[in-house]
Amino acid sequence: MTKLETVIQPAKFDAVKDALIEIGVEGMTVTEVRGHGRQKGHTEFYRGREYTVDLLPKVKIEMVLPDHIVDRAVQAITTAARTGKIGDGKIFLARVDEAIRIRNDDRGENAL
Amino acid sequence: MSTGPHPPELPPSKVPIATPVPDLTLRNNYRQESQRIQHDFGAIGSGLASLSSRTRLVDTLALTLWEQHFTEVARGGCSLVALGGFGRSELFPYSDIDLLFLTEDNACGDRIKSAISSMCQTMWDCGLRVSPCVRTLADCGRFDQNNLEFTLSLLDCRFLCGDQPLFERLHARHLPQLIARESDALLQSLSEMTQSRHQRFGNTIFHLEPNLKDGPGGLRDCHVAQWIGMIVALSSGRHDLVSVRQNSAHGEMLDAMEFLCSSRCYLHYRHGRDDNSVTWAAQEELAARGIATGAGAVSPAEWMRIYFRHAKAVHRNSSQLLGQVSRERSSLYRSFQHWRSRVSNSEFSVVDGRVYFQQAADAREAAAVLRLFTFMAHHGVALSPEAERRLNDAHLRLAETLPQDQYLWQQLREILTLPHAANALRAMHSLNLLTRAVPEFETIDVLVLRDLYHRYTVDEHTFMAIEVLHGLKDEKYPSLQPFAQLVSELEHPELLFLALLLHDTGKGLEGADHVHGSLQLAASAVERMQLSEEDAATVCFLVANHLEISSTLRRRDIYDPTTIRELADKIGAPERLKLLTLLTLADIKAVNPEALTPWKAENLWRLYTRTAGYFDRSADVEGSDAKVSREVVEKVMELLPTQRSEVLKFLEGLPQRYLPSHSPEQVAQHFAMAGSLAAEPVQLGLRPNSGQHELTVVTGDHPGLFRTLAGILYAWGMDITKATAFSNRSGVVVDTFYFKDRFRTLELNPPECERFQRFVREILMREASLDRLLESRLKADHKPVKLSVQTHLRYDDECSSRSTLLEIVTQDRPGLLHTISATLTTEECSIEVALIDTEGPVAHDVFYITCDGHKLTAERMRAIEWALTAELADTLPSTW
Numbered sequence: 001m002t003k004l005e006t007v008i009q010p011a012k013f014d015a016v017k018d019a020l021i022e023i024g025v026e027g028m029t030v031t032e033v034r035g036h037g038r039q040k041g042h043t044e045f046y047r048g049r050e051y052t053v054d055l056l057p058k059v060k061i062e063m064v065l066p067d068h069i070v071d072r073a074v075q076a077i078t079t080a081a082r083t084g085k086i087g088d089g090k091i092f093l094a095r096v097d098e099a100i101r102i103r104n105d106d107r108g109e110n111a112l
Numbered sequence: 113m114s115t116g117p118h119p120p121e122l123p124p125s126k127v128p129i130a131t132p133v134p135d136l137t138l139r140n141n142y143r144q145e146s147q148r149i150q151h152d153f154g155a156i157g158s159g160l161a162s163l164s165s166r167t168r169l170v171d172t173l174a175l176t177l178w179e180q181h182f183t184e185v186a187r188g189g190c191s192l193v194a195l196g197g198f199g200r201s202e203l204f205p206y207s208d209i210d211l212l213f214l215t216e217d218n219a220c221g222d223r224i225k226s227a228i229s230s231m232c233q234t235m236w237d238c239g240l241r242v243s244p245c246v247r248t249l250a251d252c253g254r255f256d257q258n259n260l261e262f263t264l265s266l267l268d269c270r271f272l273c274g275d276q277p278l279f280e281r282l283h284a285r286h287l288p289q290l291i292a293r294e295s296d297a298l299l300q301s302l303s304e305m306t307q308s309r310h311q312r313f314g315n316t317i318f319h320l321e322p323n324l325k326d327g328p329g330g331l332r333d334c335h336v337a338q339w340i341g342m343i344v345a346l347s348s349g350r351h352d353l354v355s356v357r358q359n360s361a362h363g364e365m366l367d368a369m370e371f372l373c374s375s376r377c378y379l380h381y382r383h384g385r386d387d388n389s390v391t392w393a394a395q396e397e398l399a400a401r402g403i404a405t406g407a408g409a410v411s412p413a414e415w416m417r418i419y420f421r422h423a424k425a426v427h428r429n430s431s432q433l434l435g436q437v438s439r440e441r442s443s444l445y446r447s448f449q450h451w452r453s454r455v456s457n458s459e460f461s462v463v464d465g466r467v468y469f470q471q472a473a474d475a476r477e478a479a480a481v482l483r484l485f486t487f488m489a490h491h492g493v494a495l496s497p498e499a500e501r502r503l504n505d506a507h508l509r510l511a512e513t514l515p516q517d518q519y520l521w522q523q524l525r526e527i528l529t530l531p532h533a534a535n536a537l538r539a540m541h542s543l544n545l546l547t548r549a550v551p552e553f554e555t556i557d558v559l560v561l562r563d564l565y566h567r568y569t570v571d572e573h574t575f576m577a578i579e580v581l582h583g584l585k586d587e588k589y590p591s592l593q594p595f596a597q598l599v600s601e602l603e604h605p606e607l608l609f610l611a612l613l614l615h616d617t618g619k620g621l622e623g624a625d626h627v628h629g630s631l632q633l634a635a636s637a638v639e640r641m642q643l644s645e646e647d648a649a650t651v652c653f654l655v656a657n658h659l660e661i662s663s664t665l666r667r668r669d670i671y672d673p674t675t676i677r678e679l680a681d682k683i684g685a686p687e688r689l690k691l692l693t694l695l696t697l698a699d700i701k702a703v704n705p706e707a708l709t710p711w712k713a714e715n716l717w718r719l720y721t722r723t724a725g726y727f728d729r730s731a732d733v734e735g736s737d738a739k740v741s742r743e744v745v746e747k748v749m750e751l752l753p754t755q756r757s758e759v760l761k762f763l764e765g766l767p768q769r770y771l772p773s774h775s776p777e778q779v780a781q782h783f784a785m786a787g788s789l790a791a792e793p794v795q796l797g798l799r800p801n802s803g804q805h806e807l808t809v810v811t812g813d814h815p816g817l818f819r820t821l822a823g824i825l826y827a828w829g830m831d832i833t834k835a836t837a838f839s840n841r842s843g844v845v846v847d848t849f850y851f852k853d854r855f856r857t858l859e860l861n862p863p864e865c866e867r868f869q870r871f872v873r874e875i876l877m878r879e880a881s882l883d884r885l886l887e888s889r890l891k892a893d894h895k896p897v898k899l900s901v902q903t904h905l906r907y908d909d910e911c912s913s914r915s916t917l918l919e920i921v922t923q924d925r926p927g928l929l930h931t932i933s934a935t936l937t938t939e940e941c942s943i944e945v946a947l948i949d950t951e952g953p954v955a956h957d958v959f960y961i962t963c964d965g966h967k968l969t970a971e972r973m974r975a976i977e978w979a980l981t982a983e984l985a986d987t988l989p990s991t992w
Contacts, residue, residue: 023387084859085860
């Protein structure tokens with residue numbers, strides 16, 4: 001099992017979600033977050049005065065997937081979320097040792 | 113999913129919660145039965161049988177759970193109804209199970225809430241994907257524009273258990289009333305929904321890895337056809353309209369349904385979920401197991417051929433039905449069609465954009481039928497279902513009487529040169545009349561080339577190619593506009609179209625070289641049609657040489673005078689050059705939507721003008737190139753009047769092809785860059801160029817420069833299409849790389865251009881290391897190979913006066929150019945020109961190389977061949 005933590009542009013969330021469902025991803029946890037990557041925010045004007053917006057709104061999607069689907073999920077996310085511009089987001093992958101369904105104590109991939 | 117109330121329980125740690133016993137038995141029984149059905153499918157391979165067994169199994173499960181969870185009280189005024197695929201008794205192994213809890217009123221719905229959630233939860237735990245809905249009878253009788261799917265799924269409703277009279281009221285009264293009332297809106301929404309679904313698949317059945325359910329020509333289209341039939345039958349007065357059409361399509365559609373069902377069933381078992389895409393690997397398995405073929409194992413290409421036959425039939429039938437109903441109902445379309453009907457004449461009438469025979473008996477006369485196709489090619493109208501039926505009825509007679517000789521050619525030449533020729537040819541082909549008139553075409557009927565590059569079947573590719581040429585006059589892309597002019601200059605366009613019609617017929621014959629087969633078939637066709645000797649020779653010439661220009665583009669440096677001379681000698685006359693250039697353009701563009709890049713089109717045009725220029729001057733290209741070079745030098749002098757001697761010094765020692773292949777401005781820029789080398793030892797120029805980017809590097813001689821640059825571009829995710837390298841006597845190197853920016857990084861992010869150039873400079877100055885970046889790019893691009901390609905190396909020592917040509921055909925893979933150029937550098941060779949082309953999984957790379965400024969010795973060639981073969985075998989990506 002692998003955990004995918006994906007940060008994307010909020011506008012791309014629907015496309016990413018649909019692409020993930022299309023390839024068979026069954027569950028995900030979504031959070032609205034703020035942050036910045038290499039672009040370090042951008043500059044905006046408010047009443048003629050310049051000020052820096054350094055934390056941009058993003059959407060974070062977390063999901064734990066069986067390993068055989070991970071490559072396809074990464075591909076689906078990158079395809080759906082890519083605009084080609086700086087700020088498209090990132091995907092982080094990490095190994096997960098165990099998953100437990102609280103309701104009936106299913107373990108491992110059964111619990112996903 | 114909603115959860116029902118559960119007694120609170122505290123499980124001891126590490127011990128699984130005890131699930132209620134009945135559920136466990138139910139789950140096990142269900143699993144065992146499912147396995148048995150899967151096993152039966154594996155043994156017999158009948159999709160339809162397996163769907164109905166599975167429906168029965170889920171029926172039983174639902175009934176048992178109904179008994180368990182619904183008390184007597186709850187059952188009153190409530191019935192359980194199967195919808196959608198479950199309702200049709202076509203339950204695929206991993207399809208959703210649509211359940212409707214139909215209730216008398218809202219109060220009843222509230223009463224059964226908890227029973228529903230515990231029933232559904234048990235079904236979920238069995239591994240079934242249930243989607244339950246609770247509706248009152250009144251709800252079901254209302255049409256919600258935003259939930260068309262629900263009304264459509266009601267069309268397939270089936271009673272499972274509970275209050276039967278309640279269900280009957282829905283089935284016999286409310287549903288027919290709803291359909292009769294809302295049929296227009298329903299058909300309209302259904303047609304829009306289908307259109308947008310088709311749009312997702314590019315409105316074509318031709319995909320390398322098609323989707324059996326949602327793709328055009330897939331199962332969903334069969335359902336759409338069924339629904340239209342039901343809606344039209346249920347709505348008053350329109351009963352006769354579609355039923356005729358439905359009956360004639362029945363056999364064909366049933367066969368297709370059976371094929372699609374068995375294949376989809378296999379895909380579900382194979383993927384372990386509701387995934388209906390026939391992937392490359394799945395195609396091989398389906399073919400090897402002979403799923404749905406009716407004839408045991410076949411080759412994957414043959415399996416796909418069967419698939420496309422069925423998909424074509426489904427797509428044709430369902431689009432006709434949809435077109436018919438949406439036209440009936442759109443007043444705008446009607447007024448437009450009314451205008452169009454003015455094209456009717458004494459033989460044919462046009463109604464709603466469809467053509468009818470004025471005299472029914474004409475459908476039996478070959479001459480009238482050929483005139484019908486000419487009419488279609490002229491006006492771009494489609495066959496009416498009635499005309500199609502008449503032609504089908506008269507097929508035997510037509511097949512015998514259709515001319516194949518001079519008379520056919522008289523009609524065919526007219527059809528071919530009319531603007532909607534492809535349209536008429538497709539109609540002719542779907543009625544099996546094209547293969548009667550031109551039997552040579554039979555070999556490529558729905559023929560599949562399974563190479564991940566040719567997206568269309570060979571017959572469709574042929575029609576597309578004809579369509580491309582006719583479409584040129586309305587072309588928007590600037591790179592294609594000059595070719596439109598060329599079409600209008602043709603003396604005998606019909607010969608070009610005939611050659612296009614026949615150019616790939618050899619692909620259906622045994623043997624590796626299809627050109628030879630096509631030529632034989634073309635020769636027999638033109639002889640039968642009694643073309644004049646001259647015309648016949650032109651058609652045969654075009655078919656025999658239809659790959660000549662593309663192979664020149666791919667393998668030769670078009671700025672090399674020898675290339676132009678050789679090509680001109682082979683072609684012989686300017687008119688033939690025009691014909692062959694257009695044929696090449698149409699042939700490439702009809703391979704897949706991305707095959708003809710602006711870059712390729714521009715190169716084709718450049719090759720055409722250079723060769724045409726050779727014919728015009730009837731002089732040798734070297735002479736004219738020398739003239740061009742002199743002109744360039746003069747213009748550069750004009751740009752830089754005070755630096756004459758410095759410019760001449762810069763040009764000293766640069767190869768002959770440098771001047772003709774660059775504009776005076778470019779030369780002046782290179783000169784200026786060379787002049788600044790003292791201040792900054794790496795000079796870079798980056799600019800967009802016809803959809804690609806051009807990177808020019810001017811620097812002092814630098815071992816392995818080409819290899820390093822290839823590596824840098826690859827590490828940034830760029831696809832190199834061409835590269836040239838020049839150096840002058842004083843050791844200044846001018847390397848130019850043309851590349852495609854795969855991710856549009858440079859185009860969309862202006863600051864990245866600066867970072868990119870800084871990076872190139874740092875690597876070349878050895879201030880940064882390339883290896884780590886290359887490694888991570890390799891990891892990102894690692895994809896298993898679907899189709900293996902044999903590696904071939906070939907030298908050509910004749911085609912250039914200065915360098916040896918090395919042609920490499922191999923499996924495309926990440927960083928290929930970097931691998932090859934690194935090996936060539938190790939073998940002490942310099943790369944003068946590199947031409948890089950990729951067709952699907954196959955990479956065709958051509959290098960003009962020298963060693964110490966001379967051609968390669970035989971010994972060196974062997975050493976390179978040995979090293980490259982080893983290196984290419986080592987870096988081969990894994991197969992799936």
